[in-house]
Amino acid sequence: MAKTILIIEDNLSYQSILKEALEGEHWQVAVAGNGREALNIVKEGKPDLIILDLLMPEMDGITFYYQLKKILKKHIPILILTNVSDTAAYGKDIKDVLIKSDVSIDDVVARVNSLL
């Protein structure tokens, strides 16, 4: 069974591009517009990888990250994909970060593949 990737991204364009690119690699893709939606999805079925944007309405990426750590015992790899390059905005636990405009979509896919 194909592994599931959860994309948490409020920008519809990014959602669309990522979904298309990852489905092209035959992963199963779930999409959430913000952290709160994503938490609901995680509760129903655990994804194998989470791609997380940071600046989002309702619940931002950092908040989601720590909420997830609370409710989940199993480790899920999380790739932060954001346009915020200020490292101070990331939590101290967050290390795997890609800046959207600085990487190609292929790089993103390659990173996802390497993590799964």
Next chain:
Amino acid sequence: MIRKIKNFMLTYTRIQLIIFSFFSVPLIVLGVYTFIIIYQSSTKATLERRESLSKSVAKIVEQRFDHFVGLGIHYTSHATFQKLLREKKWEEALAALVRDQKPMDAGVTRMVLFDVDSTARADYPHISDFDNLKGKTFTDRDWYLGVSRNWEPYITEIYKRVTSPQINIVSVVIPVISQLPQEKDTVLGIVNIVITLDQFSEWSRSMDTGPESTLYFVDQKGQVAGHPQYSSDGDIVNFKSVLPVERLLRGQEGVVVYSDGTKRGDSVASFAKVGTYHWGVVIAQNARVAFGERNRQLWQLVIFFTLLIAVIGIVLFILNKLFFLVDKFRVQENLLLESIGDGVFVTDRNFQILLWNKAAAQITGLPARDAIGTYCGELFRFVDGITHRDKSRELQEAIRLGEVRHLTGKTIMVLRNGRRIPMGDSIAPIFTRGGDVSGAIVVFQDKTAEVNLTAAKDEFLSIAAHQLRTPLGVLRWRIEQLIKTGTKKDTRGVVGKLQDMHINTLSLIKLVNDLLDVSRINQHRIVNQSAVVDVRELVDRVLSEEHEEIGQNKLRVTVEVLKNTKTTVVVDPNLLVQILRNILCNAVDYNRPGGSIGVRLTKDGASLVIAIEDTGIGIPASFRPRIFEKFSRAPNAIKSGVPGSGLGMFVVQSYVKVIGGEIAIESQEGVGTKIVIAIPYGKNNTHHRG
């Protein structure tokens, strides 16, 4: 400032008075004390001197009297004389005495011989008048009573001579005591040795008793002899009511200061008894002369102390002047430093604060009274804002090396309470006249506002850049997709991708435009070029730009112009279009599907009022205060997913201000928003605002 100086002067005069009193009061006390001491001792010395003088004179007179008495006894004890007396050969006896003893050579001018019963018998030198007296007795005379009391020599009082010329005389009365053993204590006769008052005058003249002084002799009755004012052959003058004479008659000796009732003023009279002869000596001197030496000393003392106090007064006055000048300069200096807008403080070599001006107090919140006298280190330290290294060394270096130090870079003054004040400083050493460093003067400014502004700019740039990344990232990935997949396979997919790219490009353009607007607003570079504009037309134009979205969301749009409303205004059309575009786009973007937008134009006095009402998501009350801030977006706006920079309303408010209009917002979250803009109709002229 004048009042300040006046107060200062008053204070200073008071201080000077205290200092002056501090010196002068003890001096005055000392002066008065010395005055009294000198007065008393000098007076006493003068009186004692006068008293001893009178005693000396009395002694001389006593010796003279003794001399006459001695002569008399010597003459009368001669055997031949006594033999002739026994034989009652009176004239022969006296003649023999004169012949043998030569009394005239010893200063005796006249002698009269009486028998023991006071009967006049002979005289020498002989006066014809005496013949009438011969054989007469004088038992009632004082001289006889005096000599016969104990048959001892006796000096008489002053009396008028019986024989002519009737001059005033004094007699030395000698009882002639028999020298024969068998005639023990037998009185053979009496010899009167006559002393004329001239002789007393002669004595008085020959004795120096000091200037303006009078010496006279007083007999048993208080009659005066030798007084320079009274002739020796005039009436006999009695002084018994004159104070010193009165005292003498009572048997006293001493000195008195008394007024004799004449214009000469007080006299100092010393008086002494002449041995046992019941005579006295009086020396009267004008008190002014007698106390001349004393008074001179006292005057010198008074002048000395007066001069001393005057000198102290003058010195204090000059010192005061100098201090006042110095203080005046100090006050001026302080005023100068107080008036400087920059924070200024001065420390001594030990970093103790000597001066702390008003601006320093304002910047740090430390009042001068707390800062002055305190060590710098106890109040604050300087640190580098970037490296956080301590920069307090700069102050030490300035003083140690005598060099001006600039606290370049981001220096922060860290106060004891932890407050951090970014500042620009320079530290300059203060030199003494000798060229030594006596301390340092530090001038500093509060750079908080500047630093905050820089931070705000940095933040603006950072936010702007991040916002630019979003559409750029999308464009990049879309282009990469298209390059990879080509266009052959999936025409519909390609169109979708291009549409997405188009939307993001528009978003990018809008964002860049907003940023440019903000930049222009910040730099006050907005061109405000007025023209006659029909607002109705402008509204329609903007709405037509949005017709696609309006159609997609099935929005009902109404534009209403109230009756008699002139819709043309004189305004910059570009600015007004920007205002309308921002507001109407928001009304469209944040509206609910099937909602409505109402635009209403009315006239209110000299303004055209544009009211734009929508049925959108509304603005949360909590966000209202921040609606015009740059990059601020309401939470419900972010949640709605409508892309936005948060710059639109900032631009709207800025432009409304530029065109001289007013803006008001009414809104209820979830119900809708009503934005009302009033634009003055304005004059038909053109101007630039820069």
